[in-house]
Structure formats: C-alpha cells, structure tokens
Amino acid sequence: MSERMRSSIVLSLAVVIGLSTLALPLVLSSSDVEIYVTIGLATIVVTGLSLLMGFAGQVSLGQAAFYGVGAYTAGIMAVHHWPSLVALMAAPIAAGVIAFVIGVPLLRLKGHALVFSTLAFQLILLVVIENTSFLTGGAIGLSGIPALRIGPLAISTGKDYAYLVWVVAVAVLLITRNLTRSRPGRALRAMAITASGASAAGIAVESYKLKDFTLSAAYAGIAGGIYVFFIGYISPDAFPVTLSIEFVIMVVVGGIGTVSGAFVGAAVVTVISQVLTSLGTSPSLPPDLPTVLSLGVYALILIIILRLIPAGVVGTLSDLWKKTKPSASASGPVDTTGRSVLGPAVQAKDG
C-alpha cells in the first residue's frame, strides 16, 4: 500500500467518524442522546487527562474536581443572572486558574505523591462545596439553573447539547493534536521520557508541566460548564472520586498518549458501563446482580482489555496499522513529529 493511499484511508476514516458522529443525534433515541452527550463531555475531560498522562507523564486522580469547578462556576454565575454564555466561558478559566495556583506546589511532587495530592484536592473541594451552602447550595445542591443561550439561540434539547458538545470536543481534539505536533508537544514528550534529560536540553520542565496541568484542567472546566446547563441541577454527588478514576480508566483503555484515544476510551468505557448497568435491572433478576455486573464484570472486562491490549484500543490499532506498511523501519522517518524514535512508552500514536 502506498503512502498516499494510506494517508487517504486515514483521512477518509476521520471524515467518516466525524460525519457519522454528527449524524448520530438525528437517529438516536432521547436516552441514547443523553449517553452521546456523556461520551462527548468525557472525551473533552479525557483529552486533557491524556495530554497530562501521556505527554507530561503526570497522573491526576482529581480531574473530576476541575470538572466540578467548571460546573459550579457556570452554575453559580447562571443562577445569579449572568449571561449563560459568559458563565460557560468562565468555567474553563476558573478551572485553569485554580489548577495553575495549586499546580505550583503540587507539581513539585512526583509519582504516587502527586497522584494522592490531586486526589486530596478533590476531597477537599467536595468538603468546601458542602460547607459553603450560601454559594453552592451545599449538599442539597443548586437547582434552577437556566437554559444555555448563545445569542438568540436557546440550547435546550438533548440534540442541541449533542451538537454543542460535538463542536467543543472536536475543537479540543484539534487544539490538542496541533499542540502535540508543535514545539511544546515535543518538549512534553521529551519530559515524559526523562525530565532531567529534557531539562538539560533546555526545556523549561516545570513551566511546561504547569501549563499542561492548567490546560487539562481548563478542558475539564468547559466540560463541567456544559454539563451544568445540560442537567440544570448540580450537587457534590455528581463529582465523586470514582468519576476521576473512571476518567483515568478511559485514558488507559483508549491509549495513553493518543489524542483520538480520548474519544475511543470515553466511548468504550461509557457504553460498557451503560450496558452493564441496564443488564441487571430486570425485576425478575436477583437484586445483587447489578453490583456483580458493575464491579465484577466491569473489572474483568478492563483487566482483559489491559492484558490483551496494554497500549489501549487506539495504540494497538495504530501499531497494527504500522505493521501493514511495507517500508516501515525503526530508524526511518516514519512520521512527521519524530515520534517513532521516542520509544513505545510515550509514542503519540496518532498525533
């Protein structure tokens, strides 16, 4: 297969996925549209987390906290009669600013210490939300959030949100794709291999880490902002620690360090959990079955995925695709960003 044919197949595939995901809300039932929006929101968050994990080598178990910061920022502003679009725009800014401020001390930590500190941030945030009921509605939550309006356009139905999420998710994916192919992206990948080596090469390691952390939080923030208008009600229960863990699972299932892996991971994990959730609910089935399915079978599926395809869905498909290339060689100029020589651990398999 010639290089040109390969690139046209890849492009066609991208166009097909893009167009079919655009067409989907028109044919889906209203409950499936809700799942579609959920996948879209998760894609936005997971893209940021993948950027953080795959490119900067940092693991955050507190990404749902930034999702929550975005949601609460937009929700609080909206109930205080700010224009909803301004409230939505403020969501990623607030999440980004908070990430920047806490990132300065947090990102000095490494490995497990960093993971636990992000987890601690989420736990602290939840306690703060519950104890500032004058602002956040506390544990009872904040209701009466008005519909989102973009100029004269009211975003109210599930389909409206499906398209809004689609636009934002595509924008986020494109920004990330271009970022990873640019100088900062190369710097981040270099840092993921060896921070000291990257530093020796003149890369401002701490600064890049902080910027990456801030950007990933801003992605989560905008997703949270859309979420709050979509649901119309917000409470701390919507942002449990398990949600942060689910985001990490999505990154791993999709493929760490792959941009389109964020979408695939979000879609695969959401669909599996939805199917398992609905399987055990029949009135004739034992009442404990949903727990068995949601914990046991879900865990089993994830273990199988990770055992069989540790590089994730996109990572594995990308590897298989590369094998079809007749002239592939480890030292040859295989892609446009020099990824082939960075090693499999941090390769950006699809950009």
Next chain:
Amino acid sequence: MHLIQTIRRGGGLQKEGDGGLCRNLFRKERGRLRKTATASVAVVSFALLLAACSSSPSKPVAKAKGPIKIGMITSLTGPYTPLGTNDKLGAVQEVNAINATGGVNGRKIDLIVQDDTTNPSQAVVDWKTLMSDGVVAVVGPVFSSSCMAIIPDVQASKVPSVDTCAADSQVTPARKYVFMTPPTTLIVGKQLLAYMKAKGITRVAVAHDTSSFGEAGWHEMKAEASTYGIHFIYDGTFQVTSTTFTSILTAVKSSGAQALMVWGAGPAEVGLTAQFRAMGLTIPLLFSHAEASMLYTKPAGAAGNGAIIASSIGGIGPYLPSSYPAKSTIMSFANTFKAKNGYYPPEFAFDAGGAVAMIAKAIKENGATPAGIDAALNHMTITTGDGTYSFSPTDHSGLTTNQVAITRDTNGTLVPTKFTKAMVG
C-alpha cells in the same frame, strides 16, 4: 544529545512531508476523489447500520390492551445500593401482588427498572430511557440528588414521578408531577421535638452530617425548635464518611445537653453510636428515620440498644393495635416480604411498594395515561405501608406527624415508645 537530535528531527521531517504531498497534482486529485468516494460509502453504510440498530425514538404509545408500563429509577449500584435494592424488592412485590389478582382494570403491570448508580446524571439518562419506553408513571429515585436532577425532565415530559427519596425540597413548594412517599424531614423533626417535649428535654445537642438529608433535617428541626420549647446548645458537623467522633462527643459531654440528636444517613451513625457508648455518655441518643431499619440496628448491635429512632408507621407494624387503620395493609406487605427475603421490610421497601400502590390506584380511577394518573394523585387518599396519605395540589407529600413513630432500639428490634403507643391507641 540523542534527545536533542530527536526533537530537531521532528521539526525537519514535517517539512519533508509537506514537500512530498505537493509532488504530483494529478495523483493528489485522484487521491482526493478516492477519499471522497470511500467516505461517502462508509457514511451511508454507517447510517444504515445505525438506523437498523438504534432503538426507534418514535415508539407507538402503549396499546390499550397490553400491559401498563410503569418505570422505576433506583440505586442498585453505588453507595445507595442497600436502599435501592430494598426499594426494588418492595416495588416488585407490589407489582406481583397486583398482577396476581388480575392487574389494574384487567391489564397487567410491566415494571421497567433503571439503575441510577447513585449518580444524578445517570438518573437523567434513566428518565429519558423510561420515556422512550412509553411508561405512564415512574417510581422515582431513592437518592435525593437524583430526585432533584430529574425534576426539569419530569415536568417537561408531564409524566408523574412518585419519588422514594427523602428530599423535602422536591415537594416544597409542591411541584407538578412530583410526589414523594417517605415522611418529610420536617414532619419527622416535628415528631422528635414533640417527643423531647413530652420527656421534659429542653437542652439538646445536635450532630449532623453534611449530606443533603442531614443538612435539611437539621435545618427544618432548628426552625421548629422554639415552638416546642427546645434549645439547641451545641451543633457538631461530620462527614458521611467520618469514622471518628471524639471531638463532637467530647463537646456534647461538656455541654450539659440532656439529649443528642443525630441527623444523617449511612454507616457513620453506627460508628458514632459505638463511640457514644464507649465515652460513657448516658443521655438519650436520638436518630431520624434514616436509621429505622436493620441496616442500622444490626451493625450497631448492643451499642445501639436504647437508642431512640424515628420511623414510619410501617416500621412498628407488629406492635400496632388491630384497630389501627393501616395495620392490615402493613402486615400483609410485611409478611409477604419477610417470607420471601427473610427479614422485616425496611422503610425503603414500604416506600417503593406504596408508590406502586398509589400509581395503580390512580390508574384504576383515571385510566393509564400520565395526565389521568397525575390528576388522580393530586386528590388521592390512600393507606400504604407508610401510613395514610392525603395528597392535594398543594401537598405532594401527604403524610402528617401522626404517621411518624418514635421507637426504641430494643436488642435490635424497633419497639414503639409510650409516646407512640399513646398516639396509635
């Protein structure tokens, strides 16, 4: 050095690649055509596949002679699993009982259960799924945040939801299509205050968790306290996940309070009870109806002995006099439940079973349409395992303090206090 070369090579390669693309215009055009054709075929195939696989959004309305579809959203996974599981058992039991006697107006009930995973976002998805399935009414969530999250959708779809969560805010003020079966925290709080007053208790300490239930219960009770001559002299807060209560209990001990009132739902109350006894506190320990089941009494064990616990009237079914109006309804439900599951039904089972009974009665009166059910519910008086409800367009809770029992944990069994015995006659 290798690293620097790697990074530089990346930039260089990009230029090479760009140059290569412009080499042959004719081949490029042909490639573009091929791309377009491939994309078109794939899009059409995918759309056909989707049309074949996706569930149709415009399902026909349930036929008048088929089974009546009733939805149920509850928590079968996540932190509220014990509550939701008993909810489901109660609802299924009631549906089976109705179907065994020929259904409603000659039609069987088909219960469609959805799991909200103790997550408000999932509850919204579940609501839409049930609407796609064409249900005429829904037994609503047990998780308060889920109840609040679905309200806009309930009102938009105009399908009544009889919720089993204890969130006063969903019915205060009464909202169209939203009803609830558990006693509100307001009437439970009032009844506990009346009990304290009857016992001559005036100086009370409170400990509450930061859940929506704990917060609402405490605030409702505080607002009513002066009416009953009760003064809250200490207010301690803990988390749903708290395991240590030393600081709260030390403060309670030194405050001179005559009783400790606890508002909260979950395993934390079990730990608090054990530490309360371990610290040698002997003042009455009072709990809301969230602890009125073996889900509390069993793990609390001997430490829970003597605790005063509010309960729906169903919780003391065996102790009710046979002249009590709801006695036969309660015991009929409880005996079937106990025979099948091996334990006396907790309030959650009564709540969901009662919700099914209300919807069934509404269908019997006004037909199996959402509007008919809603109209019937708005004026319904019905006796279920939770007592006798009187709904009105301005009261979508329907219970009064007379349906709240004050019990004492006696070796793991909830035994009515003299205060309640006097009330039920």
